[in-house]
Amino acid sequence: MHFTGTIWRPxxxxxxxxxxxxxxxxxxRCRFCSLYQDPxxxxxxxxxxADxxxxxxxxxxxxxxxxTGANPFGISETKLTPILQSVRKALPNVRSIGGFVRIGDLQRKTDADLARWAELGVDGLTIGVESGHDPSLGFMEKGHTAADIVQQCRRLDAAGIGYYxxxxxxxxGAGRCIEAAQxxxxxxxxxKPRIIGVLSMTLFPDSRLALDVKQGRFAPAGELERLKEVRELVAGLKIETFLSTAHVSDTVHVEGMLPNDRSRILSALDRAINSCDERALENYRRRVRSL
Known part of the structure; x- marks a missing residue:
């Protein structure tokens, strides 16, 4: 198999x-990201x-x-369609094909493109929306807005393509996490995301955000503030989705189906907020070397 560098998958x-x-x-261009070093x-x-x-x-x-790759579904349809067709021909038992996709990638696709994806078995795409808070999205240079998230996900819904x-x-950043969660x-x-996977932003020295912190342009949120942010998000979600904070970057691991498990998740987060020590959580964060 041909693989280059670290392979990231959910x-x-x-x-x-x-x-x-x-x-x-x-x-x-995302200021916090240092995952993809290769051009x-x-x-x-x-x-x-051959693979x-x-x-x-x-x-x-x-x-x-x-x-694999940060956004394989962002390539041109003349390149992508033969790949999808080759997968279906080589592996007839395959029920679905997934990968990372950016909101900006979807904006460049037509409805006919999305319909073709669905016909070829594309489903369960993972989108790093990161937030629905426009000031955060703008500062981090995500390349999309909250309105863009809604618009493009509704197009996926119409095409019958699920997403996470x-x-x-x-x-x-510090002092704005509750606002961002709301x-x-x-x-x-x-x-209609099937899953919302929560990660906690971890500052790595080779990211542009590390320089922003050093030069005073960004103040990282504390660990307890982040837990309160997740709690606010869980409390405010009205959709049916599976929520998980089981990533290595998360200091407290909870998961469950919303809305059914909301009370249990909120109780677990409340216990952590009321009992965890900020310094201990910071020590955990410093030991996270890789996502």
């Missing part, structure tokens, strides 16, 4: 067959087909394929 894709089609990120490139179709032949031998009964969200607690809940309530 925890819920652990059982998926991984197929490299792109390396790096086309956007590569963006597209794998040759011949290389993709599919290998999957035929060693993973012939794969039911889901995860396309990543939410980044602490992204708003805005995000309002935004997300207009969408």
């Amino acid at each position: 925890p819920y894709e652990a059982g998926s067959a991984l197929l490299q089609v792109t390396v790096g990120c086309t956007h590569h 963006f490139s597209l794998s040759p179709l011949s290389e993709v087909k 599919l032949a290998e999957l035929q031998r060693f993973h012939p009964h794969a039911q889901r394929v995860w396309l 969200f990543f939410y980044l607690s602490g992204m708003a 805005a995000s809940a309002e935004t997300f309530n207009q969408t």
Whole structure:
């Protein structure tokens, strides 16, 4: 198999067959991100087909394929469609094909493109929306607004393509986390994510945000403030979705189905907020070396 650098995939894709089609990120401007060091490139179709032949031998009964890279669904349809067709031909048992996609990628796709994706089995796309709080999205240079999230997710809904969200607690900075959670809940309530995976922003020295902190342009939120942010988000969500804070970046791990498990999740967060020591949580954060 052809893999370049570190391969990132969500925890819920652990059982998926991984197929490299792109390396790096086309956007590569988010201030907090240092995951994708390699410049963006597209794998040759011949290389993709060689990897599919290998999957035929060693993973012939794969039911889901995860396309690797920061946003493989952002490439042109003339490149993407043959890849999706090749997957379906090589692995006939595959029920769905997923990967990361940016809101900006979706904005450049037509409704006909999305309909073709659905026909070829694209489903369960993961979107790093990070927040529904426009000031945070703007400062971090995410490249989309809260309104964009709603608009593009409704297009996915219309096409019959499911999706998952990543939410980044602490992204708003010190003193603004509750505000960000409230805005995000309002935004997300207009969408239908199957899963909301919460990550807690961790500052790595090779990110642009590290320099922002050093030069006083950004003040990181404390750990207890982040927990209160997650609590506010859970309290404000009115949609049916599975919420999880089980990532290595999260200091407190809770998960459950909303709205059914809301009371249990809120109680667990309240216990943590009332009993956890800020310094102990900060020590945990400092020990996180990689996402």
